[in-house]
Amino acid sequence: MQGISSEETICEVNKPLFSGNASAVLDIIYSINKESHFDQKVTFSASVASGNANHSENSELLKMRNISVKHAIYVTLLRHTDSSIYINFTSGKSNLEKPVKQILEVKNEFRELNLTIFIRVPVKLGAKNIWNNKNVQIPDCFRDRDEQPPSTNFLKVLKKKNVLNCSVAVCAVFRCDVNLLRNERKFYNISSNVSSGWIEQIGIRSASFQLVSTASLDYDEDKYIYFSDSLNSVPVCEVNTQVEVYEEPSILKEVIGGVIGGLLIVSLITAALYKSGFFKRKAKQQKYPAQEADEVKNLNEN
16 A cells, blocks of 8 residues: 555555456455544545556446445433432322422433434323323423323233333323534423322322333434444433332221230230239138238247
C-alpha cells in the first residue's frame, strides 16, 4: 500500500504475472469512528490500471458498489430516583386515594436524533380504574391507544405473582416523539392519585403489589443501529411503585385475645398449685381445724 488519502487508497503490485482465468484478492479494512456522519449510502469504487494498454475487450477495469450506512446510537431509559417508592391502603376501604409519581429519565449518549418513546401505564384492572383520574396524561406525550391484557383471569395471575402490569391490566399506551441532542436528558412524569377501588375485587386482605409502568424505545432502524454489547440491545425500562394492602387492627380481637391469655395464665397457675398440693392442705385445714390447733400446741410445748 503506497498511500492513503481521504478519498482514495492506492495499492501497487510489482510486476504481477497471471495465468489465464487467475485472480487476486485485495482486502482493505477501514476503521470508522462510530460518531462519524455519512449519508445513508456510501459508494465504494475500485479501478485497475497497468503499464500494458492492450486489454481484452471483456476486461472490467472499474467496479462500483453502494453500501448502506447505519449510525450508532445509545439511549438509556432509567427509573428516576424521585419516583414514588411505596404507598399503602387499608383493606376493605374502596374510597381511598394516594398520590403516586412515576418518572422516566431518557438520556441520549451519542448524536442528535429523533426517536419515539412508548410508555405503557396500567389504568384498569377488571371493572375498576387503578388511577383516580381515568384519563391520566403524560406531559409532552399523547395517548395513542389502550391495550387489553393477554390474560383475562387476573385473579389467578396476581395470586401467583403480585405484579400489576400490562399482563393483567388494561394499559394506556402513550407515544412521546422527541428530538434529543448529544448528552441531552428528557423526563416524563406519570403523576396522579392511585385509587384503592381495584383492590377489593382481588379478594386478598393483606398483600404487597408492584404497580409497574413500562417504557420502550423506537427509532428508524434503516438509519440507526443501537450500540450495545447485549444481543437484546433495544432498552426496556420498568418504573415501579410498591402498593401494600394491610388489615386494620381490630380492638375487639385484641380484647378477646387478652381475656383468653389471662384465663390461660390463671389455668396454668391453678394447675401448678394443684400439683404442689396447695388445695389439699387448705381442704384439710378447713375439715379438721381443732386437730390442727392441737398439733401446733403440742409442737410448741415440746
